[in-house]
Amino acid sequence: MTDAYLALADGRVFEARGRAPGRARGELVFTTAYTGYEESLTDPSYEEQVLTFSYPLIGNYGVRPARFESDRIHPNAAVAREFTDEIADWFAESDVPAIDHLDTREIVTTVREEGAMACGIAAGPDATPAAARAQLDATESMSAHTEIGAQVSTTESYTVDGGDAADVALIDCGAKGSIVASLTERDATVHVLPHDTTPAELAAHDPDVVFVSNGPGDPANYGAAETLVSEFLGEVPIAGICLGQQVVARAVGGETEKMAFGHRGVNQPVRDLDSDRVVMTTQNHGYSVADPGPLEVTQVNVNDGTAEGLDHAEWNVLTRQYHPEANPGPHDSLDFFDDVLAAVDASCRTVAAD
Numbered sequence: 001m002t003d004a005y006l007a008l009a010d011g012r013v014f015e016a017r018g019r020a021p022g023r024a025r026g027e028l029v030f031t032t033a034y035t036g037y038e039e040s041l042t043d044p045s046y047e048e049q050v051l052t053f054s055y056p057l058i059g060n061y062g063v064r065p066a067r068f069e070s071d072r073i074h075p076n077a078a079v080a081r082e083f084t085d086e087i088a089d090w091f092a093e094s095d096v097p098a099i100d101h102l103d104t105r106e107i108v109t110t111v112r113e114e115g116a117m118a119c120g121i122a123a124g125p126d127a128t129p130a131a132a133r134a135q136l137d138a139t140e141s142m143s144a145h146t147e148i149g150a151q152v153s154t155t156e157s158y159t160v161d162g163g164d165a166a167d168v169a170l171i172d173c174g175a176k177g178s179i180v181a182s183l184t185e186r187d188a189t190v191h192v193l194p195h196d197t198t199p200a201e202l203a204a205h206d207p208d209v210v211f212v213s214n215g216p217g218d219p220a221n222y223g224a225a226e227t228l229v230s231e232f233l234g235e236v237p238i239a240g241i242c243l244g245q246q247v248v249a250r251a252v253g254g255e256t257e258k259m260a261f262g263h264r265g266v267n268q269p270v271r272d273l274d275s276d277r278v279v280m281t282t283q284n285h286g287y288s289v290a291d292p293g294p295l296e297v298t299q300v301n302v303n304d305g306t307a308e309g310l311d312h313a314e315w316n317v318l319t320r321q322y323h324p325e326a327n328p329g330p331h332d333s334l335d336f337f338d339d340v341l342a343a344v345d346a347s348c349r350t351v352a353a354d
Contacts, residue, residue: 004099004123006079006107007132009139010114016079017101020091021124024077025135026050027142028119029286030108032265035061036328037087041075042068044152044174045242045284047216048145050119051075054108059087069176069327074152074216077121080104097123115260116286142286143258148217149173149225153195157205163187166344169207171195171225173215173243178327182337183211196224199231208344209237212244214323219246219256219287226251237316237343242285245310245319252317254293259306262286266328269302272309278302279332281322288321295319316343 004018008028027049031040034055040046058080073090077097081104091098099121111117120135122128142148152174162184170180173195183190191205195215202210210232212225222243229238229251240248246256263283271278289307295317299309308321324336 001101003125004121004127005129005132006099006102007120007129007136008110009117009119009136010110013129013132014102014107016099016123018097018123018127019083019088019100020096020098022077022095022097023123023131023135024050024097024121025119025139026076027116027139027286028052028107028111029116029262029264030054030104030111031284032267033282033328036266038063038067039069039328040284041073041078042070043176043284044070044074045214045216046075047148047152047174048142049075049216050077050079050121052079052104052107052111053081054104056081056104057084058082059084062086063090067327069178079107097121099123111261116262142216143218143220145217146221149195149215149222152215154192155194157191157193157197157201160184160190160192162189164189166208166341167191167206168209168211169193169202169205171197171210171212171228171244173213173222173225173247175213175215176323176325176327178325179213179241182325182334183341186337186341188341195222197228198224199228202228202232207236209239209340211340212238212240212247214242214244214284216243218258219243219250222247233317234315237318237340239317239340239343240319241325242283242321242323243287245307245321246287246289248317248319249289249292249295249310252293252295254289254295255291256287257290259286259288263301266330268322270299270308270322270333271302272299274298280330281308281324281333282326282328282330283322285321318343
């Protein structure tokens with residue numbers, strides 16, 4: 001049954017089956033993860049994208065809210081070779097278009113060869129190729145989404161009490177819930193703050209660590225978070241994950257760049273340059289640090305050599321491009337959170353904004 005269409009920027013239109021009706025557009029990307037579809041779909045880093053699953057069957061172990069990373073599905077639409085009825089119902093209830101019964105191998109190969117690209121989707125009884133192309137024509141680049149942080153960040157600060165190991169100021173640029181859980185499990189109290197928090201507002205929390213979260217889009221569009229890093233650099237330890245690493249690098253004079261098709265999956269190999277140990281990691285990003293500035297590159301991606309870890313001993317900076325909290329994915333790098341908390345001065349320094 002053909003009642004859905006996927007239009008790509010290269011001119012091709014794929015026929016498909018609609019599993020949840022609607023119209024959608026966004027940047028077409030793919031993940032190679034074969035489990036963890038609930039975590040991926042609720043990851044805020046997929047905001048304004050259309051997520052294609054390379055694994056052929058999605059939804060085979062149901063849908064459980066306990067596994068969600070946020071309170072909603074974030075991709076604008078989802079594509080798979082086959083969705084189960086249960087996950088299709090979840091998409092429909094969430095008003096997120098979903099399509100299947102198309103060759104996702106060809107889609108993944110296209111993105112790998114041509115890069116992440118704009119796409120349009122039309123699904124439902126009244127879907128037409130023209131409707132899908134109309135969505136494609138209205139798609140903006142990821143860099144054009146200048147307010148994307150506001151779409152995924154908390155609007156009000158709140159605190160999750162985990163204990164007295166440290167007070168962590170988590171700058172929410174689209175933070176996954178498992179980042180907060182990883183910190184509170186280590187007896188840290190986490191103050192979750194909006195992405196556009198001011199230095200004075202941050203100082204009022206008197207944090208032991210400033211931690212910049214993951215998030216969607218171009219790191220160049222997170223100027224407020226950059227300012228926070230610049231203001232408190234050298235005053236308290238600075239940490240970051242994924243987009244957080246990119247924001248920290250930019251704040252100290254480094255540069256970021258858009259990748260051809262990014263890293264999205266649960267089997268990305270990362271080599272630590274000091275120990276020469278290779279760990280498997282979970283990743284979801286379309287930008288990377290091209291120039292770390294004064295920061296030291298301590299870990300690299302085995303496949304393409306991109307920076308996966310940045311450190312600065314004097315400034316107490318520690319960042320990772322991948323997701324150490326690993327929901328979904330391997331737990332090889334969970335000790336990152338231990339390292340962040342170990343950087344906290346036992347005397348708990350007080351910060352003050354200039």
